[in-house]
Amino acid sequence: MIYNISHLTKKYRKRVVLDIKELTLKRGRIHALLGPNGSGKTTLLNLLAFLDTPTSGTISFLGKNIERTESALVALRRKVVLVDQYPIFFSRSVYHNLEFGLKIRKIPKPTRKKRILQALELVGMTTFSKSRAHTLSGGETKRAALARALVLQPEVLLCDEPFANVDTENQEHIFKILQEINGNQKISIIFSSHDRPKAELLAHETLYLNNGSLADNRLNNVFPSIPDEIPGQYKIQIAQKYVFLKGPVNPGGLHKQRCCNLYIDPEKIKLLTHNHLSSEPGHITATVQEIRKHRKGIKIIAQSEIRLHLHLSSKEYRNNPPLVGQKISLIIAQDAVTILPTQN
Amino acid sequence: MELLYTQQAIIIGQIILITPLLTTLTIAAVSRIDKRYRNTALTLGADRIQMAMVIFWEARFSVIAAIIAAYGRVIAEIGISMMLGGNARGFTRTMTTAMALEYDKGEFTLAVALGLILMGVAFSINMLFHLCQGRLRADDL
Numbered sequence: 001m002i003y004n005i006s007h008l009t010k011k012y013r014k015r016v017v018l019d020i021k022e023l024t025l026k027r028g029r030i031h032a033l034l035g036p037n038g039s040g041k042t043t044l045l046n047l048l049a050f051l052d053t054p055t056s057g058t059i060s061f062l063g064k065n066i067e068r069t070e071s072a073l074v075a076l077r078r079k080v081v082l083v084d085q086y087p088i089f090f091s092r093s094v095y096h097n098l099e100f101g102l103k104i105r106k107i108p109k110p111t112r113k114k115r116i117l118q119a120l121e122l123v124g125m126t127t128f129s130k131s132r133a134h135t136l137s138g139g140e141t142k143r144a145a146l147a148r149a150l151v152l153q154p155e156v157l158l159c160d161e162p163f164a165n166v167d168t169e170n171q172e173h174i175f176k177i178l179q180e181i182n183g184n185q186k187i188s189i190i191f192s193s194h195d196r197p198k199a200e201l202l203a204h205e206t207l208y209l210n211n212g213s214l215a216d217n218r219l220n221n222v223f224p225s226i227p228d229e230i231p232g233q234y235k236i237q238i239a240q241k242y243v244f245l246k247g248p249v250n251p252g253g254l255h256k257q258r259c260c261n262l263y264i265d266p267e268k269i270k271l272l273t274h275n276h277l278s279s280e281p282g283h284i285t286a287t288v289q290e291i292r293k294h295r296k297g298i299k300i301i302a303q304s305e306i307r308l309h310l311h312l313s314s315k316e317y318r319n320n321p322p323l324v325g326q327k328i329s330l331i332i333a334q335d336a337v338t339i340l341p342t343q344n
Numbered sequence: 345m346e347l348l349y350t351q352q353a354i355i356i357g358q359i360i361l362i363t364p365l366l367t368t369l370t371i372a373a374v375s376r377i378d379k380r381y382r383n384t385a386l387t388l389g390a391d392r393i394q395m396a397m398v399i400f401w402e403a404r405f406s407v408i409a410a411i412i413a414a415y416g417r418v419i420a421e422i423g424i425s426m427m428l429g430g431n432a433r434g435f436t437r438t439m440t441t442a443m444a445l446e447y448d449k450g451e452f453t454l455a456v457a458l459g460l461i462l463m464g465v466a467f468s469i470n471m472l473f474h475l476c477q478g479r480l481r482a483d484d485l
Binding site: 070 | 378379380383384385386387388389390391392394401402425
């Protein structure tokens with residue numbers, strides 16, 4: 001394993017932004033960190049990059065507990081590189097930016113040059129070597145930032161939202177680079193993202209953060225909602241429309257009219273053959289958008305007012321195989337809905 | 345200490361005068377630098393000194409501007425030069441004390457001429473700064 005986290009918390013003033021009981025990240029794997037804005041993804045990445053100090057708890061790296069001395073931290077940071085969501089470049093050329101980390105590691109000049117050119121080639125930016133870093137476009141900046149990290153041959157590459165704010169072409173390019181360096185150079189990658197399908201495709205393991213805590217790998221089917229006036233009924237507002245669901249009655253710690261996150265278990269959503277549903281809470285008509293293999297079963301992504309993920313066993317799927325584009329009826333029973341813990 | 349009415353006394357006085365100004369302007373320049381420079385330098389493996397050098401480099405134009413502002417303040421200063429230097433001819437007479445003296449003597453033309461020279465010096469220094477700034481930007485590549 002590469003990281004082992006135990007009872008890790010991070011507070012800003014009195015606000016708890018991160019609270020992770022236990023987490024182990026394996027070496028040589030790609031881990032995706034998912035979760036809504038403000039769920040603590042960037043904070044966790046900063047802690048993993050040794051750029052920030054936790055309020056309490058421990059992080060061990062490669063089986064060793066971290067010493068918080070300046071020299072120990074510098075040594076650790078030379079094994080882990082974080083690529084920021086909005087990478088910033090020193091006001092010099094792309095080449096000089098890539099050279100910075102190598103220079104401070106006292107790598108000889110010919111080796112520096114060779115490694116820089118290799119890194120630029122990997123991200124497809126050889127021609128930008130002499131360009132001023134500030135003149136690069138958003139996608140080029142992201143790729144150049146990846147090259148600046150990769151030239152250092154780190155053991156772990158941390159990427160904060162690598163697919164955000166770039167066009168589809170650059171997203172694909174970054175996706176392939178990350179896949180390639182993990183496959184060929186065995187660099188462990190931990191990245192945060194809001195792009196669930198991409199994250200699922202790229203990562204070996206996905207972690208879902210909600211209000212600073214790990215949410216049992218609940219990757220999808222999490223929706224902000226408000227408890228309705230009827231006990232045990234919740235409403236999810238999408239633009240001007242509401243989706244009503246049945247859920248736990250009087251859950252502990254939940255105040256009336258207080259926003260909470262609902263999690264719908266994809267295994268417990270019932271798929272019906274007929275399309276005549278009542279307007280009861282939890283009865284939804286949706287359109288199939290995607291069907292793919294998932295572990296030993298089938299995953300269906302269906303779109304109604306909300307985007308739902310369903311997991312079916314192969315047998316269930318064979319009995320009632322929907323097609324992409326087909327309207328389906330879904331029943332979300334009360335026991336399929338849980339309320340994710342929130343922090344004050 | 346026998347420092348009074350010496351050039352050293354003027355220098356020490358001027359340093360004491362501009363240190364707070366220079367410090368304030370430099371701190372303002374450095375604190376305006378994006379925090380990401382600090383984190384980027386650290387994550388690329390820099391220690392504290394190397395990180396400080398990066399920040400200083402990024403703030404270089406503001407730091408030079410602070411130096412120029414402090415220089416402008418010093419060359420136009422008269423109180424310290426007069427009190428600690430004594431305005432001794434050929435020894436501790438500065439442009440500003442010479443101007444004050446000529447004004448007191450009623451030599452307004454000479455006083456104004458000295459003032460214009462002083463303005464010219466300040467202007468040239470500013471021009472030089474702007475030229476250097478352009479050159480440094482071009483040398484970034």
